[in-house]
Amino acid sequence: MKELEHALSQHCGVHDWRFRRVFRREHQLYLTGAVKENTREVTSDTTRVTVYHDHPGRGAASFTLLPGDRNLEKRVNWAVLAAGMVSNPPHGLPAPAPYPQVQLVDAALATRAAGVIGDLADTLVETVAAEQDVYLASAELFAGYEEVEFANSRGATGSYAATDLFLEFVITARSGASEAETYHSARRRATSLLDIREEAREQARAARDTLAAGLPEGGIFPVVVAGRELSSLFAPFLFQLDAQNHYRKISRIQLGESVFGEREVTGDPLTLCSDSLFAWGNSSAPFDREGLPGRSLVLVQAGRARALLATQQYAEYLGVTPTGTSGCTVVQAGPWPARELEQQARFLLTSFSSLQVDPITGNFAGEIRLGYDLSGADPVPVKGGSIAGNVFEALAGARYSREQHFTGGFQGPRAVFLPATRVSGR
Amino acid sequence: MDHEILTSRLLEIVDDLNQKLPYAYALVTSDCGLNVTFSPRQQAVSEDPPSRGAVLVAYDGQSFGEVATADLSPGGLWTAARRLASLGLGPGPVKVAHHLPLRGSYTNEVEIDPATVPLEDKIDLARQLCEQGRALDQRVVDCQALYAESQRETLYVGPGRVLYQRLHHARAGVTLIVSNGRTTAYDYEFSQKRGGFEAARLQDDQWPRLAANALALLDAEKVPPGEYDVIASPQVAGLIAHEAFGHGVELDMFVKGRAKAAAYLGKRVGSELVDLYDDPTYPGGPGSYFFDDEGQPASRTTILKAGMFLQGLSDLYSWDRLGGQRTANGRRESYARKTYARMSNTFFGPGPHSLEEMIACTKHGVYLGRFQSGMEDPKGWGVQCICLWGREILDGQLTGRYFSPVALTGYVPDLLSSVSMVAGDLELFPGGCGKGHKETVMVGLGGPHLKLKARLG
Numbered sequence: 001m002k003e004l005e006h007a008l009s010q011h012c013g014v015h016d017w018r019f020r021r022v023f024r025r026e027h028q029l030y031l032t033g034a035v036k037e038n039t040r041e042v043t044s045d046t047t048r049v050t051v052y053h054d055h056p057g058r059g060a061a062s063f064t065l066l067p068g069d070r071n072l073e074k075r076v077n078w079a080v081l082a083a084g085m086v087s088n089p090p091h092g093l094p095a096p097a098p099y100p101q102v103q104l105v106d107a108a109l110a111t112r113a114a115g116v117i118g119d120l121a122d123t124l125v126e127t128v129a130a131e132q133d134v135y136l137a138s139a140e141l142f143a144g145y146e147e148v149e150f151a152n153s154r155g156a157t158g159s160y161a162a163t164d165l166f167l168e169f170v171i172t173a174r175s176g177a178s179e180a181e182t183y184h185s186a187r188r189r190a191t192s193l194l195d196i197r198e199e200a201r202e203q204a205r206a207a208r209d210t211l212a213a214g215l216p217e218g219g220i221f222p223v224v225v226a227g228r229e230l231s232s233l234f235a236p237f238l239f240q241l242d243a244q245n246h247y248r249k250i251s252r253i254q255l256g257e258s259v260f261g262e263r264e265v266t267g268d269p270l271t272l273c274s275d276s277l278f279a280w281g282n283s284s285a286p287f288d289r290e291g292l293p294g295r296s297l298v299l300v301q302a303g304r305a306r307a308l309l310a311t312q313q314y315a316e317y318l319g320v321t322p323t324g325t326s327g328c329t330v331v332q333a334g335p336w337p338a339r340e341l342e343q344q345a346r347f348l349l350t351s352f353s354s355l356q357v358d359p360i361t362g363n364f365a366g367e368i369r370l371g372y373d374l375s376g377a378d379p380v381p382v383k384g385g386s387i388a389g390n391v392f393e394a395l396a397g398a399r400y401s402r403e404q405h406f407t408g409g410f411q412g413p414r415a416v417f418l419p420a421t422r423v424s425g426r
Numbered sequence: 427m428d429h430e431i432l433t434s435r436l437l438e439i440v441d442d443l444n445q446k447l448p449y450a451y452a453l454v455t456s457d458c459g460l461n462v463t464f465s466p467r468q469q470a471v472s473e474d475p476p477s478r479g480a481v482l483v484a485y486d487g488q489s490f491g492e493v494a495t496a497d498l499s500p501g502g503l504w505t506a507a508r509r510l511a512s513l514g515l516g517p518g519p520v521k522v523a524h525h526l527p528l529r530g531s532y533t534n535e536v537e538i539d540p541a542t543v544p545l546e547d548k549i550d551l552a553r554q555l556c557e558q559g560r561a562l563d564q565r566v567v568d569c570q571a572l573y574a575e576s577q578r579e580t581l582y583v584g585p586g587r588v589l590y591q592r593l594h595h596a597r598a599g600v601t602l603i604v605s606n607g608r609t610t611a612y613d614y615e616f617s618q619k620r621g622g623f624e625a626a627r628l629q630d631d632q633w634p635r636l637a638a639n640a641l642a643l644l645d646a647e648k649v650p651p652g653e654y655d656v657i658a659s660p661q662v663a664g665l666i667a668h669e670a671f672g673h674g675v676e677l678d679m680f681v682k683g684r685a686k687a688a689a690y691l692g693k694r695v696g697s698e699l700v701d702l703y704d705d706p707t708y709p710g711g712p713g714s715y716f717f718d719d720e721g722q723p724a725s726r727t728t729i730l731k732a733g734m735f736l737q738g739l740s741d742l743y744s745w746d747r748l749g750g751q752r753t754a755n756g757r758r759e760s761y762a763r764k765t766y767a768r769m770s771n772t773f774f775g776p777g778p779h780s781l782e783e784m785i786a787c788t789k790h791g792v793y794l795g796r797f798q799s800g801m802e803d804p805k806g807w808g809v810q811c812i813c814l815w816g817r818e819i820l821d822g823q824l825t826g827r828y829f830s831p832v833a834l835t836g837y838v839p840d841l842l843s844s845v846s847m848v849a850g851d852l853e854l855f856p857g858g859c860g861k862g863h864k865e866t867v868m869v870g871l872g873g874p875h876l877k878l879k880a881r882l883g
Contacts (some may be wrong), residue, residue: 026762028764030764032681032682033682035488035489037489037490037743038489038490038491038764039489039490039491039492039494039513040491040492040493040494040495040764041493041494041509042481042493042495042762043494043495044477044762045496045850046475046496048475050472059469059471060471061471061472062472062473063472063473064473064476065476066476066496067496067497067498067499067502068497068498068499070447080676081545082471082472082545083471083548085545085549086469086470086471086549087636088468088469092580112485121491135683137683137684138682138683138684146619146738155683168862168863170682170684172683172684172805179683179805180805180806181684181806183862185862186802186864197456199534204636210806218651218652218883219651225440228721231693244468247464247467247468248467248468248566249467249567249568250567250603252605252610258453262780267807276471307514309437328482352801352803353801353803353808353810354801354810354863356798356799356812357799358831360603360610360612361609361611361612363830363831364831365812365831365832365833365883366810366833367801367803367809367810367833367835369803369806372745382809383806384808384835384836384837384882385835385883386810386833386835386883387880387883388648388651388831388832388833388883389648420650422651422653422883424651424652424833424881424882424883425651425881425883
């Protein structure tokens, strides 16, 4: 890195620079059924370099160094040339600042990753085998350890280490000749945050329910959305509260105003934070990609936009505080017991093929993988069909459960009640 | 990468590994690219974060061991080889060890190699696209123009086989964001041809279409949920081909018991009008290659013929487990990820009808124009296709009524059996394909216009 810093500092066309080096090692284990299909070990080492050139606007260009790369001077010359061909208004880089401490390293994952994922795989196989009428179709377990190093031309420097664990598995339920499966994935920074036994049992139950599920009735209904994909409903707020998108004039949310525009808010007030210091958060870090210190930031308070997520560049353009890129999404829970919300809903939707949420328009749509029709005395499993709507309309009337869950990148209510949702079905 | 130097290094290592292990090979992947983006208030140029590394693979007939490293020096590769030999694989035997010897070096032909074009010309191209888009209408609030080029080099060194390929492409695209003060909407167009720098252009007819669609979406409605006569554009037909049937016939899913299609081999699953192919040799196809990541030479697979399911897509593992014909579909995201059975260019074959005929005979239906995303469900044989927009068809004509977004869902055999008309206008589009929710590889997907019945919401 000394050679890189020297090359950047000495080049007359480089007016500012920053780099971020990530060294990573990962162990991967794949199961087909309960049998090991593949064991992998991977190491990588990348250094992303951004060069700024003033002329008189400011241009920037980025390149990446990999192990064994030679011709550093040639790469820097290319970046200076490229930066000279694009022009944005002048802006600075983050100054040196004390970086906070964040809990990101699980000692077991850092030191004996292969053993940890092997143990987790054994637990998964054992737990599924103990469940009735199901079998494990496949599983993938990854354990990673990485070291991040950062520096910029203003003298800001920092480093940290982090671990991560990724798990996905598929459980199939069988009844006679009929089969149905559930897919589950989770990403965490520490093994203690993952109760693999409970997750496997829950998925086994879901697989058995999927086997019995039919098409939901179509129409417009109150629904409760719960589960892993609930967090994606909040993605448009993060996009619209990003300073870059304000600067591009593609955000419709104004600071100080309701994030729902002129719509009447009939639901619980929305309070949403971005927290880079959230312990064990998948997006938590002492500093962001540009070297701004991590922080906890209230973006939306009681339904009103309070702050923008702003990198140094866009903070300077808009005259707002630089906050860095987004961290863990934290949504304030509501006052309602989840059961009470379910009692007022026609459907409880727990799993989607993939809930697609458009950050620009706020439109969402997704095929229902598993849900429950709550209109009778007992919940009846449903699958197929889809839901569609717009988050700015839907969440204006939303009610949030008081029970919370943490999914690695999201902390918030476990269930959200949406009063009028379009359901496509029979 | 200097593939000749690497070849000599890896030949020695692979030979050594094959003396100690039942079957071993090496694969080097090197990805790089360039992105230039221009919008009225923002300009950027950067290399795509490149990836370069080697994976040494051993197989004992039951399971694989792999060690992947970014260190391509002799020391780095030998260290990886020693680590692989110590992973404790079994003695075999492995039937693949006896495949035919082959040597070759290949590159896809383009008119203008992007590497020979000055950076300034690429930046100018993006700037012009941005200005052209911005001038389309006063309601344009942002127009993001993109010039992108990518190159993947792959070196396979296995017993008796040394194969190298370089695949490079360039493309251009424009996303137009419009607002009427109350609503924001957008649509996009990408270059329709595949190739080198010469292909990175928008055709003249794409500009008015882009503006018309984006502006119409300002007043788009939600489609009333229900079952409709649907006309799928070549783009949406491609999404259906990919999500509805392509993923479901990736044979590693058969090994895992995750595909309902396993029970339908040799049986009818669609109407007689439906032919479906996977073809990595498709000229200029976004997912084309000369050999797959397990050293299997590319060839075309007929998946469905006249609605009958004939053949799935295999990687080494699934072929070894299931037997049958080995197809060239073992693909990796990069050296850092494992191989799975993956699609290449997957598309419906052309038919005898025309779009005009399809619209004319539709009393009430929806024309689905632009795909946004899709998700497979091979076990349930369900499908999710999210379209950015659809247009109403009433009494044999397109009306001005737009729906956005539109989710198409259904049971795959029902969907394919309902295909009643197939046009002759086959087109292929690029797409990023995941296996589940990760493992992205570039694929081609497409087809001609199709008329079918589907549930929309």
